[in-house]
Amino acid sequence: MSRSQQRPAARFHQTVPSGLEDVEKVCVGIRRFMLRSGVADLCFAIELLARECLNNAVVHANNSKADKSVDVTVSIAERWVRLEVQDEGSGFAWQKAYKKELDTIECSGRGLQICALYADRVRFNRRGNRIVLWVKKRKEMERKFEHGRICIETRR
Amino acid sequence: MAAFVLRREGDQASIRLNGDLTALVVPDLQADLKQMLEEGVRKLIFDLSDTAMLDSSGIGLLIASLNSATKNGGEIRVINAASEIFRLLQHMRLTTRLNVSARSA
Numbered sequence: 001m002s003r004s005q006q007r008p009a010a011r012f013h014q015t016v017p018s019g020l021e022d023v024e025k026v027c028v029g030i031r032r033f034m035l036r037s038g039v040a041d042l043c044f045a046i047e048l049l050a051r052e053c054l055n056n057a058v059v060h061a062n063n064s065k066a067d068k069s070v071d072v073t074v075s076i077a078e079r080w081v082r083l084e085v086q087d088e089g090s091g092f093a094w095q096k097a098y099k100k101e102l103d104t105i106e107c108s109g110r111g112l113q114i115c116a117l118y119a120d121r122v123r124f125n126r127r128g129n130r131i132v133l134w135v136k137k138r139k140e141m142e143r144k145f146e147h148g149r150i151c152i153e154t155r156r
Numbered sequence: 157m158a159a160f161v162l163r164r165e166g167d168q169a170s171i172r173l174n175g176d177l178t179a180l181v182v183p184d185l186q187a188d189l190k191q192m193l194e195e196g197v198r199k200l201i202f203d204l205s206d207t208a209m210l211d212s213s214g215i216g217l218l219i220a221s222l223n224s225a226t227k228n229g230g231e232i233r234v235i236n237a238a239s240e241i242f243r244l245l246q247h248m249r250l251t252t253r254l255n256v257s258a259r260s261a
Contacts, residue, residue, distance in 0.1 A: 007212065015184070020179050020180045021180060023179070023180070024180045026208075044208075044209070047209060048211060049245070051178060051179070051209070052211060052212055055179045055212075055213065059179075073254065074186045096182075103251075105219060105222075105223060106219070107214075107216040107217075107219045107220045107223070108212075108216050110212035110215055110216065110248070111212045113212075113248070114211075114212055114244075116249055118234040
């Protein structure tokens, strides 16, 4: 990744209390930030990724405890959008969860599947309480989700 | 405004979302749907005309509704899905199972 790619043109940062209503508010903020920053085509993807990471952080990691919070940052650079979410939990075994294949009748566990589907790159810290996702900007794109791995086709 | 409006006619119920189907809305809607299914509703129609976002909790609610309805010989339909939501469900290989139709342009 070149230096020009690493430098964000616009940045959104917020510390979110551990409540679903707070997640809702910050997601509306992210939606507005994306639209204001001229990346409307990635608005759905970034908001969805943020929701999945924030819901997971608030409900599972911070156990909805009022004294715990979650940090969320969205950075927009020339060629990508970067989302970072960090909670105060003890982390989780993301390697195991990330590889899990879901049956279509299972009611839960789709958050990480969505991350794998919509992000071009996903990185966790060793502890498992911080996730960073990158989504590349494209003129037109089509994604396919097959057998638990990301497959991207770009039309020129 | 309420997050959703439920209308029941015989053994059929329609659920019109007044916004997004996300983790914040799911618990209340799930409780109402559970009650309706226990009272004999067999067919559920989710109208997503005013819904711009569906997260994994919302998807979980749709699948749970499908599982409960089919157990009693019923079915569900998801209508007027926005293109992004339709594509998400397509990627999840759920459009056929959930009987999803896209919003007309």
